Amino acid sequence: MPELPEVEIVRRGLAPAMEGAAFSAVTLNRADLRFPFEPRFAERLRGQNVARLTRRAKYIVAEADSGLCLAMHLGMTGRFTIERHSDGAGITPGSFYYEHAADTRHDHVVFAMSNGEVIRYNDPRRFGYMTLFDAGDMAEHALFRGLGIEPLSDALTPDYLAARAAGKTQALKAFLLDQRIIAGLGNIYVCEALFRAGLPPDAAAGALGIGKRGTAAAARLCAAIKGVLEDALLAGGSSIRDYRHANGDGGHFQEKFDVYGRGGEPCHNDCGALIVRKAQQGRSTFFCPRCQARI
DNA sequence: ACATAGACCTGTTGGC
DNA sequence: TGCCAACAGGTCTATG
Known part of the structure; x- marks a missing residue:
């Protein structure tokens, strides 16, 4: 959850x-x-x-x-x-x-x-x-020893992303879900951050930081991760499916999803494309095929 | 090192 | 309505 x-x-x-x-x-x-x-x-x-x-x-x-x-x-x-x-x-x-x-x-x-x-x-x-x-x-402790950085701390920078991604052919989505790299992201916020950064979930992580486009991509991704988490916190988190709130305040970020759970619906960028859902690493990935076409 | 599949559990949803 | 398959915010293990 x-x-x-x-x-x-x-x-x-x-x-x-x-x-x-x-x-x-x-x-x-x-x-x-x-x-x-x-x-x-x-x-x-x-x-x-x-x-x-x-x-x-x-x-x-x-x-x-x-x-x-x-x-x-x-x-x-x-x-x-x-x-x-x-x-x-x-x-x-x-x-x-x-x-x-x-x-x-x-x-x-x-x-x-x-x-x-x-x-x-x-x-x-x-x-x-x-x-x-x-x-x-x-x-x-085994639970904490290998954990990566806190994404809302100053430790998350474009350079950190590029350094940890260097040489990896692994998909960006898998890279971001890896708690040893960044601790705290899950399926929803990885999808949302990649959309905000305009990056394809299945692109090779190693492209981050390589060349002009890769450098810009790392910067956008860093900002997108922090931005989506901050926005979610301000909204009180996301409450999906049957979960309800005790007191009515908070828990409304699900209303602001750009891609998660929006398969078949129009892209919020009004690019004309529909959000696509596909399986990746055995989990659902949602993305805009036009706005997230390449790094 | 990486990807994939399966495992752990229960509940809900959508299709027929 | 009933039944069944697919799917769900996470992570750990085994296997190639």
Whole structure:
């Protein structure tokens, strides 16, 4: 489900409920998500006070005063909802994705916080996962060790793209989806960024930075990636399919998609072409055959 | 190093 | 309406 903007919006929503509060009770309704929960997962969290909630790539990380860290990945269908103990039914402005209150079949993890907030993790497909580690071990942790740069940081530059793409015959789309290069992009924002940059998804990544056209392409791509992520954040992320919002604000970037999910519809550049959908790396790629014809 | 396919899961949608 | 195939925001593994 979520790519960088959605994960960041979820983090911002969870922060008021988690930061400065301790885990009063942690309930696991099953033994695993994508991976088994580690032994004593709930016991180790209980009583830990959350100092801050951060994000790295598509992970939300709750760091406790003790240094114990809880990493949470939403997979494809992971959602957090927040409700208060006191009034029960209330969904606070913090919660992002929310389905039917009655559908608790896939509520796999419940955090009861010391401030009265109850945070539920719901994930029908269970591609998400949670794991614990010590803050000092984060850099070498298998989940984080190989991650690429944050696209919204100053580390993403046209030169970085050109350097990492150098010599690669791999398709631009696969290059951008590789979390070891840039961490946080997924299928939607890669498609959207390539459209904004006017670059073909199946062109060789290695062409970036080569010659005048390649140099210009790297610059456009860099700006497009940052631009589309910033616009998505401002819109509160994208909510597609049956996902709905708890509070109505945010989550409207899907209305601004130029290509994703628009197969057969006219290009927003009014070039006269229709958006094409095709499979690439086993996933759907959407692009304008005219505006994204060549590097 | 790369591409491809399959795996993990459940739910929704579209075609017949 | 029913059934079935295809597809879904992610990533990991095996295989060529």
